Amino acid sequence: MTRRGARISSRDVPADRTTAGHRAVRGLPGGSGPGVRTRGRPVSGKPRPPRSPGEGGEPVAGAPLSTSIAGRRGRRTPPQPVTTRSRGYGTTFGEAGKRGGGGHEGCNTLVDVTTTSLDLYPVTRVADVRAATAAAGIDALLLTPGPDLRYVTGYDALPLERLTCLVVPAEGEPFLVVPRLELPAAEHSPAGRLGVEFVAWDETDDPFALVARRLGPVARVGLADRMWAMQSLRFRSALPGAEQVLAGSVLRGLRMRKSPAEVAALREAGAAIDAVHAQVPGLLKAGRTEREVGKDIAEAILAAGHATVDFVIVGSGPNSASPHHELSDRVIQAGDPVVVDIGGQMPSGYCSDSTRTYSVGEPPADFSAYYEVLRRAQEAACAAVRPGVTCEAVDAAAREIIADAGYGEHFIHRTGHGIGLETHEEPYIVAGNTEPLAPGFAFSVEPGIYLAGRHGARIEDIVVCTETGGARLNDRPRGLVEV
Ligand code: ZN
Ligand code: ZN
Ligand code: ZN
16 A cells, blocks of 8 residues: 655765655655654655556566577676665675665675675566467567566666657667767666667757657557656657557566566565664654654665665654655554554565554554454465465455445445555456466555544555465564554
């Protein structure tokens, strides 16, 4: 359960690249909420697009492109494995990590993952994507900065008004169109290892016409799901005969099925957010405001190794009954249930998202009555996870228990959402989604019960579907934590 506003980040963003301005998590220092406070540590914002679903389509295993890519490697640096030994939360993933400035010395070592950027963003992926594009009957994918481009190349490019676009034709060689001033950053990103041609354009060039010229006649193009409208409309003009569809129709099948390296990255993100939840009981006190607690949590999210804070929900007392409440100046009182739903993005690009419900002192009796129902429902939905079970069956496993106990009308949202490079992505764990789970699917299981105006509760873990069942990536106790 997240509401994505803007994000705060530990990254530095050059002045020329902040066209959308520095922003911060809503209600936190630098954000738009009332009572803005001075920051405890400097954080600079990298504007991020909001996150939401892609569109249908199936993965297609395809003819490898690597041989034709290899032929072009002469003018590029050949792919080199960049191995990073992760200590604690300070994982960096090759070039992406360097740019993200990932190190967090002094953190406790709670995870120790060895991974490589080549594992996480393999150079063969662009070939898989090209084959899937051809199989979907699409002539080319046009991937502007965002999670689709990062998934395919590892390049965490900034979304800007100047066009950066990876063009993946169904037939022919992929190429990356970049503004000339972005060329050094692009070449030093993981995209520099792919062996694809970089086509730099100058300030007075028309990059949309350039793409159209190189692409030739096309009937159907797949646009990155998060391409800006200003760019999709320019492409419509530059490629007037081409039907525009979502690149997600090609990429969803690939992105849903996480590789072992992606699961390891999600596991690392889960451990990092668990370490933040472990600190929450010490931060929640009667007399503090939600915003004060939220500011401390945001700092802890960065200190635990995240590159950005995506969202901080601290819903106390009646605010706990509003699933997407974020922060307010409400003073936390004795006897308040408090829903704390938090997450961020790791330097790897992969996201965390976990909710626990706390109680400041002894909670109201009617709250305790349903909290146990919720705990059983969350457990049942996690236990239902295995290959072949549909997304809607996982939702039903939680919903039945809550409905049978008489709280059905108070469970007002779907049970979960996929997670990866985006906090909310496919698959959605919701009635009507008959997609069967497969090994590598990663998603939240987060039922909630909300008595409007009084109080509410939610428990959220990230679960990965394995060959035989499900594995939770969050380990904090799920019983009500009285602080
Ligand atoms: Zn949400
Ligand atoms: Zn959440
Ligand atoms: Zn969630």
